[in-house]
Amino acid sequence: MKIRLKPNHHPLILLRAAHARVKTHSRLVTVVSVLLGIFLLIYGKTIFHVTREFLTHSNFNFNLCKRFHQMTHVETRRSAIPKNIHQVFLNVSNNRVEFFNEYEPYRRTWQDKNPGFKYILWNESMIEDLINTSYPSIAPLYKRYRNVWQARADIARYVVVHYMGGIYADIDITCRRSMNELFKEIGDKRVALNYTYNPFGIANDFFVASKNHEFMAHVLDGLQDADVLYFTPFLNSMFRTGPMYMLGRYLNYPHQEDIYFLQSSRLYISSERSNKSWHGVDGYIIAIIWNGVDSLQIISIILLIIFIVRLNKLLRIRAKLVKKSRKQVQFFDRRRMMPIIEEDAL
Template identity: 35%
Template sequence: MQIEIIKLQVLKLISFFVFLLIILVPMKTVLYLFCEFVLCVNTYTSPLSISAGKAIPKRIHQVFFFETSSTLPNEFTKSQQTCQKHHSSYMYTLWNKTMINDLIEKEYPEFKQIYDSYDHWVKRVDAGRYLVLHHYGGWYIDIDIVCKRSVDELSAEARAKNASVVVYKTKPVGFTNAVIGISRQHQYLNDVIVALRHSKRWYFIPYLSTMFTTGPTFLLGRYLNYPYKDEFHIINNHERYFHHLHGSAWHSLDGDIIMYIFNNSPRKLTFIVCACTVIIVILYSKRRNKNKFSAFQRNV
């Protein structure tokens, strides 16, 4: 039931933009999205190591790339300290750009080309956290998140369910990648990392390109295609543990507009957009077939 609800949310998001995708994005990208989020048949072979361990290591990872500042801003220092305070028994690492690059060169050299090719720093930060968590396991927590209490409780809940991945949902749809708890060399992260090669596409506007290439919606797609969903502990009370100071601080105007539409659009508008989408798909298909027939006649 939960998976069906998630799929409906994904379809709602896609319905607002699929007509743009059909007109402005190659059909193979539209096909990729359909296979990823509707049919859920995108599977890839992974060359990465897989560990059978299910315990989430007591490690805290945070990333700051100093893209807009040469030092950690004061407000981030304060949020960083809350995470260190509540996790004094955990190994703590603040990853910077150089450290991520070194990890890729030593442990994931086959991924360096696609990592360097990302056009936005937030995509490299997203990909970097997946690589760090795959290699070490533990908890990734965004640098602008205030920790209210230890994640020990969440790790215990996961163990009780025999789960090895801890996530929570985000808006407009998907699992947030601001907080992830996961065991080392987990198969799900194998799938995530390998799929990054296939998800790197242009989705008409920057916000969608980030969300579907490396962000929360991309993670959700990998979850929908993952066969062992019982390994996930999806928490519903994340406010008890975390407070996000600047949720989605990388958003531009396009992201703000999408969030507004998604959160405020009535059902009728959604239905109208879906109906228009179907009509456009039919017209586009007819136009393609007509062009193919005309080309055939010219060649006869």
């Protein structure tokens, strides 16, 4: 028996109707429930982290977990950016050694154009010694990324800039102008970041911060919570330690007014040949979709899908009505005057 529901029906009637509908499709409900349970079991922590970090901006660790905050906010604003230039190279394979040698002229530009700066090229053993000595709470996470050199390189750059302060740049980036001009543009700010559109987030291949700055401590604070599972290796790199991780840290930072965003980093650096060897197939697909499809095309595709779904539903309803009408239409045989079923369409 079908119940025709109305808005003024008693809640018990609505519950009975819902129970009857669930009972009718019990097998489908069971399958969907099991799949949803598995999905939440695998990605529940990820959903919670993304919601907290990017949607609600409810950053708990800034107030409760200041493990690396060695300076107050006032002291941070008074500290100067030291003239240090940091670059990191983790030798993880023979191919990386060839890559290192290929970009030797790029590294030279940082020393040639900044004679008054201290240049430091960090290798793997130097990074491990620094983390084990000064950042022991990060050491287990750093070791857990043993086979993910991108994440280790990201953690390394955050650690060295927090530990010593100064400028960080990837070894495949060319310095075009003196960093003294960059310091003049920054003014009294103590952190300078650069937003990236390839594909999205805050770029971590070039940034500036003073020693023990509160924002860099804030970045180190969130590494443990960000260690969750995403859908593809590229998204793992982006959201765990990469540009999207930096964006999440910025969104949750309570003193965003202290951070300077470069109007055009191309005035100081050149990264046209920046290596994307860490991008897998999923990374290239995401980049193509992100850079090649604009918002209007996405909206058009969504509307087209909705139209196709609705049209399919209407056609199914029409087919049911035609089938029902064929059963109900009758006429009389002239000879026997007996009613028979008419099978012609309406």
